[in-house]
Amino acid sequence: MSTEQLLSIKNLNIYLQEHGSDTRNQIIHNVSFDLEKGKVLGIVGGSGSGKTLTSLSVLSLLHDKFSVTGSIHFNGADLLQLPERKIRKIRGKEIALIPQNPMASFNPIISIGEHMVESMRSHQKLTRKIAKELAIYYLEKMNFADPSDLISQYPFQLSGGMLQRVLIAITLSLQPSLIIADEPTTALDKVTEDHILHQLEIMKEEYDTSMLLVSHDFHVVSRLADEVAVIHNGMLVEKGSIVNVFRQPNHSYTKQLIDASIRLKREKP
Amino acid sequence: MIPFIFKRIINLIPILLGTSIITFLLIHLVPGDPAEAYLRLSQIPPTDEAAAHIRKELGLDKPLYVQYFIWLLDAFQLDFGESFITGDPVFEEAIYYLWPTLQLTLAAIVLTLIISVPVGILSAVYKDRLFDQVSRILAYVGASMPSFWLGFLLIYFFSFKLGLFPSGSRGTFVHIVLPAVTMCLVYTFTFTRLLRSGILEFMNQPYVMYARSRGLKERVVIGKHVLKNASQPFITAFSISIGNMLAGTVIAENVFAWPGIGRYFVSAIVNRDFPAIQFCVLLMTIIFVLINLIVDIIYAYLDPRIRLKGDQLK
Structure with a gap:
């Protein structure tokens, strides 16, 4: 492992064992990849391919019924060997997740502001007042018109696109060195998608943040990623620089994915 | 609000x-x-x-x-009329007997909450471990024990054998212990399981996973993100049970010779003391309605979707 690697996953295997069942199904097979500091790695695959599982395993957020073997090195430490207490300090502060489905990711009975304040306060010593001001600052950065009003609103009062932007504002406020963005634009309209991708681009340039960009859409990945890893049926079938993979895909599944995104583009009026 | x-x-x-x-x-x-x-x-x-x-x-x-x-x-x-038996105003009589019943019910409610909330949370957090297994067995035993029988068991062991608590009547703090335990035990175990399953259901919500992913302490994740949501079905069941508890005091009151409204009510029914029956029914209804009001207010406090319903909905 070279010193520049921020994240290095080696021989990752994930197994699923339902409670009370004897059979253990392997879902992720020997996945290995590296992410350099300041770079964006796109993880591409169809639904059910295991890309979300892979990304959640980095933060040890998988359900009990999953077991993980292999190694996930982050800044030199193997995350799979760390005790829960230490992992908690890395979550959010070092590695932040932008979860898929913004509508379900907010607690319906807790205000937007409280979501932001609690996140910041769990990693920094801040008074509620200062945390609130910071929350407004980061929401302003996400181009919200009236952030001081927004923080007292509840998730059900916001649209999916707005919530997605709030998710990014929360991530910004935590200033992590690695962001895992899980399908950040799925279920959004094209205009909002463009806006979100633009914000992620700014985050990459302005804060020099590294990113794992998980998506099924080659188009989204091609906008942000430096490198790409293609996962199919829990196996890494192809990886390389985005230009090389896009021009000369080796695996037939990669070709299918690229064809699909191009065809979709053409079909649009 | x-x-x-x-x-x-x-x-x-x-x-x-x-x-x-x-x-x-x-x-x-x-x-x-x-x-x-x-x-x-x-x-x-x-x-x-x-x-x-x-x-x-x-x-x-x-x-x-x-x-x-x-x-x-x-x-x-x-003025709700005079009792056919004593000739005294039923309002004054019933209020006189209501106070000990409220005291007993309140003691039972507090006891139920003190036990069932922490045990429920721990059973969910340590799901399928020893703590959870023991609480499950106790729940079956507790929920299937009739309270009059339990009352006599408690008297036999704690009053007659051990002499720790008085076997009946009302007086100092120690008098309330056995009747309150008799009343709360059934609810305690049921609520423990109810809270446990509620917590487990909300534990798998995406927003709980997202809360963890932001590095929140487990205490905050459970207390704020899980428990606040999971408490709603618990409060519903609890509010219904407060009514049942109030009505159910009659058993504990009889077993422990507790001078409450339950006994007053039953004797009014047996004697066809109509003004007393009428007023007792009305009183119970008012208590039920008030409890419902309080529960609704608690709901609205806990859940902004209820509080803000109608305005700003998208």
């Missing part, structure tokens, strides 16, 4: 009026003639003449709606 509470209180008026009509009509739906019951309890031979006289005196010869309005007007002045 204030307009919400105000709206709920306004809503109570028709409910209470409806209740008053039903409780008033009760007297005419129950088999037996009130006038005859009055005479019997006053040890007067129920001749037709005497009955007619009493009917006139109690206003039973007037049309039903006139009787109702007279009763309602009196009720507004807290």
